[in-house]
Amino acid sequence: MAPPVALMLVIVSAAAAAALLLAAPAAAVLPKVEHAPEAADGSLAILVVGDWGRRGQFNQTLVAQQMGVVGEKMDIDFVISTGDNIYDDGIANTSDPLFKESFSNIYTAKSLQKPWYLVLGNHDYTGNALAQLDPAILNVDSRYKVIAKSFMVNSGIADFFLVDTTPFILHYWNNSKFDWRGVAPRDTYIANLLKDLEYALTESKAPWKIVVGHHPISSGCGHGNNTELEQLLLPVIKAHRADMYLNGHDHCLQRITSRDSPLQFLTSGGGSKAWAGKFKATSDKVEFLYDGQGFMSMRLTKTEAHLAFFDVAGSVLHCWGLTKTAAGGN
């Protein structure tokens, strides 16, 4: 005789719990930074920039100045970098002069003297990929927070999940310039990373879940989609109903809405060299695409998000809002 349904559920959930317990020691917890918003009303304000560190060249300085102006107006809590922080090959060590020339001496505005939470891009990986994570960098500039290659920033109303996407991209593994220390072998690294991300997303209580990586999942700009991320990362993000995926790599500003989930694919990769003039066809819905320089801003309350893209002159190119019901949907 088959066991009654209720008993079957007990058996199944007991088995699931046992499986979790067995899995627990292997699943590492993503390093986490707590960063509560400063505003009295609990809203969070941030800027997002990517693909920038070129000693001020290619309008990096102009973009930085306008970030300073907008950052002041919005009274931002922090800045997120979507990677390719230092061209062409990251930094050689924590005293490499390139770091000050491309970061400290450029983002000098008062409003930008806040923590910067950064992921690494492929260009950060072709030098000493560990140097930007070295705590000694904080002695050079205390804003520069690459807590780990993948980590979380919890700000109460939003959880940001910063994901190291460079190891996903298969063709990089054929290029001897990449620094895979602490990463190789690829498959194990990615499996562990996805397990940790999945666990962190499951545990997240924040109304807004925002995933950040360097490489686009879906993009209509020059580089286009990364199929490795579409296959491996996207299902995890979708299953946990993340609200946004923020990336750089494509040197443009772009907003794409997914056709089959609430996810928004947002590219902010206009920190310096842009004007690529190259586009890729995509079946996702491209709401906005600008192939010049600029950055993105975001203000979040528990139920509303206000986002905008700015150009090199500080003009708003595109702005939009998202709302979330109390039940957590959108």
Ligand SMILES: *[C@@H]1O[C@H](CO)[C@@H](O)[C@H](O)[C@H]1NC(C)=O
């Ligand atoms: C800098 O921005 C201006 C627009 O203000 C643009 O015309 C120019 O081409 C940009 N320069 C570079 C080097 O990208």
Ligand SMILES: *[C@@H]1O[C@H](CO)[C@@H](O)[C@H](O)[C@H]1NC(C)=O
């Ligand atoms: C750090 O890197 C710079 C730039 O490559 C180099 O000139 C310097 O000698 C290096 N310093 C140390 C301590 O290795």
Ligand SMILES: *[C@@H]1O[C@H](CO)[C@@H](O)[C@H](O)[C@H]1NC(C)=O
């Ligand atoms: C890497 O190189 C090997 C040997 O040349 C080749 O067979 C393989 O297709 C390359 N893989 C990628 C992803 O480029």
Ligand SMILES: *[C@@H]1O[C@H](CO)[C@@H](O)[C@H](O)[C@H]1NC(C)=O
């Ligand atoms: C890019 O990825 C998105 C999300 O998976 C997908 O909807 C779209 O069809 C892809 N575009 C191409 C050209 O493969």
